[in-house]
Amino acid sequence: xxxxxxxxxxxxxxxxxxxxxxxxxxxxxxxxxxxxxxxxxxxxxxxxxxxxxxxxxxxxxxxxxxxxxxxxxxxxxxxxxxxxxxxxxxxxxxxxxxxxxxxxxxxxxxxxxxxxxxxxxxxxxxxxxxxxxxxxxxxxxxxxxxxxxxxxxxxxxxxxxxxxxxxxxxxxxxxxxxxxxxxxxxxxxxxxxxxxxxxxxxxxxxxxxxxxxxxxxxxxxxxxxxxxxxxxxxxxxxxxxxxxxxxxxxxxxxxxxxxxxxxxxxxxxxxxxxxxxxxxxxxxxxxxxxxxxxxxxxxxxxxxxxxxxxxxxxxxxxxx
Amino acid sequence: xxxxxxxxxxxxxxxxxxxxxxxxxxxxxxxxxxxxxxxxxxxxxxxxxxxxxxxxxxxxxxxxxxxxxxxxxxxxxxxxxxxxxxxxxxxxxxxxxxxxxxxxxxxxxxxxxxxxxxxxxxxxxxxxxxxxxxxxxxxxxxxxxxxxxxxxxxxxxxxxxxxxxxxxxxxxxxxxxxxxxxxxxxxxxxxxxxxxxxxxxxxxxxxxxxxxxxxxxxxxxxxxxxxxxxxxxxxxxxxxxxxxxxxxxxxxxxxxxxxxxxxxxxxxxxxxxxxxxxx
Numbered sequence: 001x002x003x004x005x006x007x008x009x010x011x012x013x014x015x016x017x018x019x020x021x022x023x024x025x026x027x028x029x030x031x032x033x034x035x036x037x038x039x040x041x042x043x044x045x046x047x048x049x050x051x052x053x054x055x056x057x058x059x060x061x062x063x064x065x066x067x068x069x070x071x072x073x074x075x076x077x078x079x080x081x082x083x084x085x086x087x088x089x090x091x092x093x094x095x096x097x098x099x100x101x102x103x104x105x106x107x108x109x110x111x112x113x114x115x116x117x118x119x120x121x122x123x124x125x126x127x128x129x130x131x132x133x134x135x136x137x138x139x140x141x142x143x144x145x146x147x148x149x150x151x152x153x154x155x156x157x158x159x160x161x162x163x164x165x166x167x168x169x170x171x172x173x174x175x176x177x178x179x180x181x182x183x184x185x186x187x188x189x190x191x192x193x194x195x196x197x198x199x200x201x202x203x204x205x206x207x208x209x210x211x212x213x214x215x216x217x218x219x220x221x222x223x224x225x226x227x228x229x230x231x232x233x234x235x236x237x238x239x240x241x242x243x244x245x246x247x248x249x250x251x252x253x254x255x256x257x258x259x260x261x262x263x264x265x266x267x268x269x270x271x272x273x274x275x276x277x278x279x280x281x282x283x284x285x286x287x288x289x290x291x292x293x294x295x296x297x298x299x300x301x302x303x304x305x306x307x308x309x310x311x312x313x314x315x316x317x318x319x320x
Numbered sequence: 321x322x323x324x325x326x327x328x329x330x331x332x333x334x335x336x337x338x339x340x341x342x343x344x345x346x347x348x349x350x351x352x353x354x355x356x357x358x359x360x361x362x363x364x365x366x367x368x369x370x371x372x373x374x375x376x377x378x379x380x381x382x383x384x385x386x387x388x389x390x391x392x393x394x395x396x397x398x399x400x401x402x403x404x405x406x407x408x409x410x411x412x413x414x415x416x417x418x419x420x421x422x423x424x425x426x427x428x429x430x431x432x433x434x435x436x437x438x439x440x441x442x443x444x445x446x447x448x449x450x451x452x453x454x455x456x457x458x459x460x461x462x463x464x465x466x467x468x469x470x471x472x473x474x475x476x477x478x479x480x481x482x483x484x485x486x487x488x489x490x491x492x493x494x495x496x497x498x499x500x501x502x503x504x505x506x507x508x509x510x511x512x513x514x515x516x517x518x519x520x521x522x523x524x525x526x527x528x529x530x531x532x533x534x535x536x537x538x539x540x541x542x543x544x545x546x547x548x549x550x551x552x553x554x555x556x557x558x559x560x561x562x563x564x565x566x567x568x569x570x571x572x573x574x575x576x577x578x579x580x581x582x583x584x585x586x587x588x589x590x591x592x593x594x595x596x597x598x599x
Contacts (some may be wrong), residue, residue, distance in 0.1 A: 028456075028459070049459065050459070052455060052490070054482070054486050055482075055485070055486075055489075057479075057482035057483075057485075057486075059444075059445075059448070059478070059479040059482060060448045060451075060479060060482035060483050060486055062448070063445050063446075063447070063448020063449045063451070063452065063479065063483065064448050064449070064451050064452040064455070064483075064486060065452060066438075066448070066449050066452055067438075067448065067449040067450060067451055067452020067453035067454070067455070067456060068452040068453070068455060068456045069452070070387075070437070070438060070449065070452065070453050070456070071452070071453050071455075071456025071457050071459075071460065071462075072456065072460065073456050073459070075452075090442060091445055091448075091479070094439065094440075094441065094442045094445060095438075095439075095445050095448070095449055098429075098439050099430055099431070099438060099439040100431055
């Protein structure tokens with residue numbers, strides 16, 4: 001991990017689209033007037049005939065992408081996460097998932113790290129909204145390099161996918177040799193005291209927390225759960241068995257996201273204590289990304305605190 | 321336009337009549353569903369599926385086929401009737417509409433039903449999908465036409481107008497939309513619930529070539545569809561003025577038959593009328 005170099009996930013997306021476009025004439029890209037922000041303009045410059053800007057109309061964006069998939073193309077449709085998953089949710093349900101069409105939804109500006117634009121633009125429900133849809137694959141990459149691998153993988157994958165990217169640059173965690181597989185979590189660091197399962201920006205904060213905890217003799221397993229659906233059940237069960245307590249951390253509501261997805265596995269397969277860190281059940285406010293992460297209780301210091309709590313519970317449980 | 325013989329018009333009228341009969345039978349057996357809008361669009365469906373569209377029932381995925389999207393998905397029975405009559409699937413399926421473990425869903429499902437191009441049922445989404453399909457076919461150099469049938473009440477959905485701008489912006493002359501303007505929606509007359517007028521001016525203003533016809537006159541439907549083929553650089557919309565429940569006197573222009581299936585007694589009365597028309 002190199003915590004000093006930061007790179008934009010959105011750039012990773014735009015650059016990979018261009019690479020894919022050169023190799024595969026079936027790739028088409030759509031946007032709803034945010035091609036500068038989502039970086040789809042990189043593809044538009046290279047392949048103007050295969051790029052469609054539908055203007056400020058997200059519902060139409062999804063329907064048009066569905067139609068392009070029907071005619072045999074692999075459409076990538078992009079806009080901000082809140083508008084894509086919120087405003088066009090029913091179009092995604094009916095015209096993409098129910099019709100089982102090969103549409104790739106790649107949204108930027110997920111979570112509170114959107115920052116200053118404020119709560120209207122903080123998508124803190126998108127994972128929940130997408131996860132509930134039958135047949136939808138949901139992925140949240142943690143850095144630039146993972147984004148590139150994810151985009152390549154979903155282009156080969158048959159079926160609807162939702163990929164959530166973020167506005168700010170994220171610290172680099174991986175390099176170009178990183179391998180990504182849909183549905184597989186990855187242990188980045190192993191330990192037997194507790195497990196931290198993270199996705200997106202919270203993976204970096206989890207790694208920071210784990211380094212500090214290590215100095216205190218606490219060894220935690222850190223998992224990058226970039227695929228939230230289908231979730232890696234085996235890895236979750238294995239972690240529950242080996243470490244006894246699980247902490248999930250996400251830049252998303254505590255309701256319906258990664259924490260819920262992990263809970264659904266452990267309560268049914270191997271119940272252990274779990275703590276869910278995420279955006280509390282409330283609307284956020286404007287501010288800097290780091291300030292907001294901290295205020296929502298999902299930065300490294302909160303991760304450390306949550307681990308202490310879980311370890312206490314684990315100890316108490318043992319004494320019975 | 322190539323001339324259409326009186327025999328051809330008679331043949332298509334008869335097909336529309338059969339489609340109406342099938343529709344009423346299947347809805348009565350199902351015990352629920354929407355007769356009104358199926359009956360109002362029967363003549364349009366008959367001309368599209370039995371005269372105009374390039375289709376191959378033995379090869380539903382034939383690349384060169386014309387595409388049809390039923391954006392007003394609740395009128396699935398009339399589409400199912402046409403597909404069954406053409407041999408896309410056995411007619412037995414019709415009599416098991418909306419039954420558990422049978423393929424024909426309450427609203428069209430492309431995964432279970434051969435010939436159904438797109439799953440629909442939530443109003444307002446079909447035109448966007450038709451746009452994407454038309455863009456994709458054009459990009460691939462396939463000369464097929466994309467037809468999309470919408471309801472009049474459906475035009476109250478905002479997405480329709482988002483899509484209408486997209487169609488004209490991209491000059492989709494391989495796209496033809498048809499509005500089944502029967503004037504009724506579930507809660508009453510369209511003009512009383514939320515007027516969609518001036519409809520012709522709306523489509524004109526959105527950059528479409530607009531044609532208005534009587535949607536029950538076979539010759540007018542044929543002429544309009546041929547005209548749409550000759551319009552270049554813009555999409556065409558056919559506003560088809562129709563009568564909800566058309567063909568069954570006691571259902572005509574009655575809001576009650578938007579979403580209620582006929583009883584057995586009503587079916588018998590309806591069949592007497594429709595079978596008499598044959599003579």
